[in-house]
Amino acid sequence: MVSGEPDQVMFSTTGKGKTMRQTRREFLxxxxxxxxSAALLECTGLLRKASxxxxxxxxxxxxxxxxxxxxxxxxxxxxxxxxxGEVITRLETRQDHNYPNSTICSKGYAQLQEQYHxxxxxxxxxxxxxxxxxxxxxxxxxxxxxxxxxxxxNGVKAKYGADKVCFFTGDPKEMRPVLQRLAYSFGSxxxxxxxxxxFRSVSLGSLLLSGLPRPGAGPGKETRNCFVWxxxxxxxxxxxxxxxxxxxxxxxxxxxxxxxxxxxxRTLDGFHLPLRPGTDGALALGIMNVVINEDLYDxxxxxxxxxxxxxxxVYVQEFPPEKTARITGVPAxxxxxxxxxxxDGPTTVMLSASPVVHHTNGNQNLRAVLTLFAITGNFDRPGxxxxxxxxxxxxxxxxxxxxxxxxxxxxxLQPLRADRDxxxxxxxxxxxxxxxxxxxYVDRGRIKAMLLFGGNAKMWPQxxxxxxxxLGMDFSAAVDYFYRPWTHxxxxxxxxxxxxxxxxxxxxxxxxxxxxxxxxxPLGEAREDWQIITDIGTALGLKxxxxxxxxxxVINEDLxxxxxxxxxxxxxxxxxxxxxxxGAPKPRKYELGMLRPDKLPGFDTPTGKIEVYSTxxxxxxxxxxxxxxxxxxxxxxxxxxxxxxxxxxxxxxxIPFYTHTKWRDxxxxxxxxxxxxxxxxxxxxxxxxxxxGDTVILENSRGHITVKAHLxxxxxxxxxxxxxxxxxxxxNTMLARDFDPISxxxxxxxxxxxVKKASV
Amino acid sequence: MPRYAMVIKTHxxxxxQTCSVACKMENLTLPGCARTVxxxxxxxxxxxxxxxxxxxxxxxxxxxxxxxxxxxxGMITVDQxxxxxxxxxxxxxxxxxxxxxPDRGYFREPLAFETTSRKAKEAHRRQVAGRxxxxxxxxxxxxxxxxxxxxxxxxxxxxxxxxxxxxxxGVSRLLRDGAKPLRPELGTIxxxxxL
Numbered sequence: 001m002v003s004g005e006p007d008q009v010m011f012s013t014t015g016k017g018k019t020m021r022q023t024r025r026e027f028l029x030x031x032x033x034x035x036x037s038a039a040l041l042e043c044t045g046l047l048r049k050a051s052x053x054x055x056x057x058x059x060x061x062x063x064x065x066x067x068x069x070x071x072x073x074x075x076x077x078x079x080x081x082x083x084x085g086e087v088i089t090r091l092e093t094r095q096d097h098n099y100p101n102s103t104i105c106s107k108g109y110a111q112l113q114e115q116y117h118x119x120x121x122x123x124x125x126x127x128x129x130x131x132x133x134x135x136x137x138x139x140x141x142x143x144x145x146x147x148x149x150x151x152x153x154n155g156v157k158a159k160y161g162a163d164k165v166c167f168f169t170g171d172p173k174e175m176r177p178v179l180q181r182l183a184y185s186f187g188s189x190x191x192x193x194x195x196x197x198x199f200r201s202v203s204l205g206s207l208l209l210s211g212l213p214r215p216g217a218g219p220g221k222e223t224r225n226c227f228v229w230x231x232x233x234x235x236x237x238x239x240x241x242x243x244x245x246x247x248x249x250x251x252x253x254x255x256x257x258x259x260x261x262x263x264x265x266r267t268l269d270g271f272h273l274p275l276r277p278g279t280d281g282a283l284a285l286g287i288m289n290v291v292i293n294e295d296l297y298d299x300x301x302x303x304x305x306x307x308x309x310x311x312x313x314v315y316v317q318e319f320p321p322e323k324t325a326r327i328t329g330v331p332a333x334x335x336x337x338x339x340x341x342x343x344d345g346p347t348t349v350m351l352s353a354s355p356v357v358h359h360t361n362g363n364q365n366l367r368a369v370l371t372l373f374a375i376t377g378n379f380d381r382p383g384x385x386x387x388x389x390x391x392x393x394x395x396x397x398x399x400x401x402x403x404x405x406x407x408x409x410x411x412x413l414q415p416l417r418a419d420r421d422x423x424x425x426x427x428x429x430x431x432x433x434x435x436x437x438x439x440x441y442v443d444r445g446r447i448k449a450m451l452l453f454g455g456n457a458k459m460w461p462q463x464x465x466x467x468x469x470x471l472g473m474d475f476s477a478a479v480d481y482f483y484r485p486w487t488h489x490x491x492x493x494x495x496x497x498x499x500x501x502x503x504x505x506x507x508x509x510x511x512x513x514x515x516x517x518x519x520x521x522p523l524g525e526a527r528e529d530w531q532i533i534t535d536i537g538t539a540l541g542l543k544x545x546x547x548x549x550x551x552x553x554v555i556n557e558d559l560x561x562x563x564x565x566x567x568x569x570x571x572x573x574x575x576x577x578x579x580x581x582x583g584a585p586k587p588r589k590y591e592l593g594m595l596r597p598d599k600l601p602g603f604d605t606p607t608g609k610i611e612v613y614s615t616x617x618x619x620x621x622x623x624x625x626x627x628x629x630x631x632x633x634x635x636x637x638x639x640x641x642x643x644x645x646x647x648x649x650x651x652x653x654x655i656p657f658y659t660h661t662k663w664r665d666x667x668x669x670x671x672x673x674x675x676x677x678x679x680x681x682x683x684x685x686x687x688x689x690x691x692x693g694d695t696v697i698l699e700n701s702r703g704h705i706t707v708k709a710h711l712x713x714x715x716x717x718x719x720x721x722x723x724x725x726x727x728x729x730x731x732n733t734m735l736a737r738d739f740d741p742i743s744x745x746x747x748x749x750x751x752x753x754x755v756k757k758a759s760v
Numbered sequence: 761m762p763r764y765a766m767v768i769k770t771h772x773x774x775x776x777q778t779c780s781v782a783c784k785m786e787n788l789t790l791p792g793c794a795r796t797v798x799x800x801x802x803x804x805x806x807x808x809x810x811x812x813x814x815x816x817x818x819x820x821x822x823x824x825x826x827x828x829x830x831x832x833x834g835m836i837t838v839d840q841x842x843x844x845x846x847x848x849x850x851x852x853x854x855x856x857x858x859x860x861x862p863d864r865g866y867f868r869e870p871l872a873f874e875t876t877s878r879k880a881k882e883a884h885r886r887q888v889a890g891r892x893x894x895x896x897x898x899x900x901x902x903x904x905x906x907x908x909x910x911x912x913x914x915x916x917x918x919x920x921x922x923x924x925x926x927x928x929x930g931v932s933r934l935l936r937d938g939a940k941p942l943r944p945e946l947g948t949i950x951x952x953x954x955l
Contacts, residue, residue, distance in 0.1 A: 059876075059879065084876050084877075084879075085876070087872045088873060089877050089882075090786065091785060093912075093913075102915070103778065103912065103913050104778075104913075105778045106780070106781040106782075107781075109784075109785040109913065110781050110785070113871065116871035116873055117867075118867055118868070118869065234776060234916070235774070238915035239915065241915050242916065245772070245916060245917065263775065266771055266804075266805070267772050267916060656775070656777055656778070657776075657777050667867075668781050668784045668785065669777070669781060671792075672780075682802060712800070712802060712803075712804050713804055
C-alpha cells in the first residue's frame, strides 16, 4: 500500500484486481471522466435514483464501501457492503484498505446487526424530567436541538468564558478533527478524548524520550527480533495477525512480554517473559543491565545521540538479573536471553496503547522500555523501530493540524486549559486535555458545559464521580447510537448519530491511500457527527469556520493539503486513490535533519538527543531517569493489604468481540460472553474451591462485584483478568483514582483483590 | 470433480470467533445454532468444529424424509423444506454438527437485512423453524469458486480449504504434513483434518 512510485498517483479498483499508475493530474482527469457517465453516477451511494425504482431494480445487489468503527482502532479496516435498495444485506473485507491478505474481525461482520438494531436512536431527544433520574425523553426537531445547544454554549461563554465548555469524544474517533476545530474556534482549549486513558501516555513517554509521537513498529524486512510488549493483537487487532505470522515465516524471532500467556505466545512461537503486572520498567532496566554490562549496546549511537547515558549506566546497576527476577517474576536466565537477542541484529518493539502505562508508575515504565531500544541503536534503523515518513494525508482521527486549528488558535488558548495545574508535563506536550480529573474540573468551576460524542461516564475509576460531574454542569448534550442510561441519564439532550454505513466524513485514509465512503440513507433522522458539529458551529456564529453548515465544504477544507475534493472522490466511486509519498523512505532520519522542525540533525527534544535523562521532567521536578517504582498498590509496596488481597487484578485488556462497553446488545457477538467473567488460573481457583462456571465474588478494599469464574492457564497464578464495561458488575468501582503523576493515567492493571465462591 | 477438504491448523486458532460471526452473517443462522462450534480448553487452545462432510455420513441413511443428502461435490446438505425435524440425524452425528432451528430470531422482529434477504429469495440464507440446520461449507460460495466464509474470515489462516486432488493445494500439503481426522475409528471418513 505504500509502495507506489513517489511521483505517481496510484488508482486501484477493488474486485477487479487492476491497478493503474497515473500522475495526479491524470488521476483527477480520470475520475472526472468516469463521473460524467450517468450510468456510473447512478451506482454511487449518493446520486442514485430515488424511490421510483421498481422492486426488481431495487432488489438487485449493489456494492459500496465504508470502513469499520467496531473497535475504535487506527487504521479502521475497510469494508465492502452489499445493499439491496437502501438495505445493507451483507459485508465483506475490503482487501486494499487493510493489512495485506487480511480480514475484518468478528466485530466487523457483526456491524450488520448493530446497524439495524431495534434500539438504535432515530430522533433527537430532549429530557422532560430532571437529570440524574431515569430519563424521560421527548422527540424534538434537529433545528431545536442545534439551536438549544448553541444557545446554552454561547450562554456559558458569555457568563463564564468559552474555556468553560468541554468538547469530548469517546468512541468512535472519526469526529475528532472537526470537534477540535469547533472547540478551538469557539475559544476553548478544553477538547479531550478517551485517549487520555489510552494512547496518549505512550505517546507522551515517547515525546519525552525522543520527540517522536508514535513509538514502536511491527517487524520489517531486516528485522531479526520483535518484542511484543504487552500487546495481544490476536484479540485487539486480529486483522494484523497474518502480517505477524508472515514475518515469523521469514525468520523473525518473537519475544512476548505479557503477564498472560496470550495466543501471541503460541501462534508466533514467542519466547515468553511472563512478568508481574506493573513491573515493565524493572524488566526493561534488568535487560539493560545485561545489555550494558555485556557491551551489547550501540556505543556509536549512544555516544552521539543519547543524553544521560552515564547516569543510566549507573542506575541500571540496581537491576541485576537475579534481583530483577525477584521483582518481575521473570526468571533471570530468560532476562539474559532476551538481552542477548540484541546482539543478533535489528530489533523492534510493538507496543499497544495501554497496558504498560495503566499503572501508577506507567509512564516511567514505558520510558524504560523505549530506552532499551534506543541504547541498542534500534531507533529508525532498518528492521528496528522505523519512523514513518511524514503523513501526506490528514489522519482520520487526529486530522490535519491546520484544519483542526491546533497550529494557530490552540497555542494562544493554552493558559486556559483545565488540566494545567494537575498534569503540567501532559499539558506542555499533549494538545488534548487530560480528562481524568473531570470531577475536579467541574467542582472548581473550570467546566460548566460539555458536548459528548460517544462519551461514556463509566470509563473511569470510581465512575459515580463522573456521573456526578455531568450532573453538576449547566448544560450537556450527548451524541450516540444508543441510549445508555449510565451516561445519558445525566445529560440534557441526546442526539442520534449516523453509523459508519451512513456517514460521508471523514475520507478513509490508510497510509497514502484514500477513498470516500458511499453512505446509505440513515435510519430515522440519525445524522453524521461531522454534520452535527458543522451545524452547531454555524449556529454558534462560526459561519466562516463551518462554511455556513456545508459538510462538503468542511471536508474539502480538511482535504485541502492533498489537492483532492469530495466531488473528485465521489466520482471515484469508492476506488482508492494513492497520493505521492513525501519522499523515498530514508532510515536514520535523525542524521538527515528530518525529525526536527528546524531541519537540524538530531531529535526533536530540548537537547536534540534521545533524552534518557529527560530535561523536561527535570524542569517539572520529576525523576529525569526512567526510574522504577512499585505500583502504589502491589504485593511488594503494600504487603499488609496483600495478606488480605493476594491476587493482582488486571482489567481493560481487549477480548476479541467486545470493545469496552460496546457490543453487549449485538447478539451475534454477545452470545460468546453474555455475562461478566473473571479469568482465573486453575491453581488459584483450586485453592479457593472454585470450579468453572461458579458464581464468585471479586473484592478488594474499595468494593466487590459478582461474576462467573472461567478457569484458564492463560492467566498466570496470582493474578486475575477481567473484562471491563459491564454496567452492573462494574470493575471500575474497584479501582483507585491514583493517577500517574506524569500522564494522569489510572492504574487499571495493578489493584490487589481476592476471589471467593459466592454462597448459594 | 474436485475433492474438497478442510484442514484446521489448531495451533493457529486464537479463539477470536471471527469465523463464527462471519458464518452467522453469511448464512443468517438462528440463535444457538452455530454451524462452527469453538470450544476452549483449559490451556487456552481451541477445539474448532464444523460439519465433517463425511464420505460415509451416518446422518444420511437415518433421514426418513430424504432431506439429508450427499451432493455431487460430496457435501452433505439439508433441504429444510423437506426436513420433518425428527432429529434422527442429530443423534446419528458423532461430531455434534447438527441442530434444530428454534422458532425465534435474535430480535422480536426480523431486522431489515433479514426481511430484505428473504424478499430477494437468497436461498442459502433461508432458515425454517423446527427444521435441522448444519454447516454446508458455504456451498453457495464454493460453487462460485470462493472458499467457505469461515475460511475467508479466519484472522490467522488457521482454516485451509481446497482440492485434495490438486497436489499443489494447501490442503494437500497439510495432509502430507500429517493432518488427521477426528475419531477415524468410527469409519465416517471425515473431510475435515486437524494439524
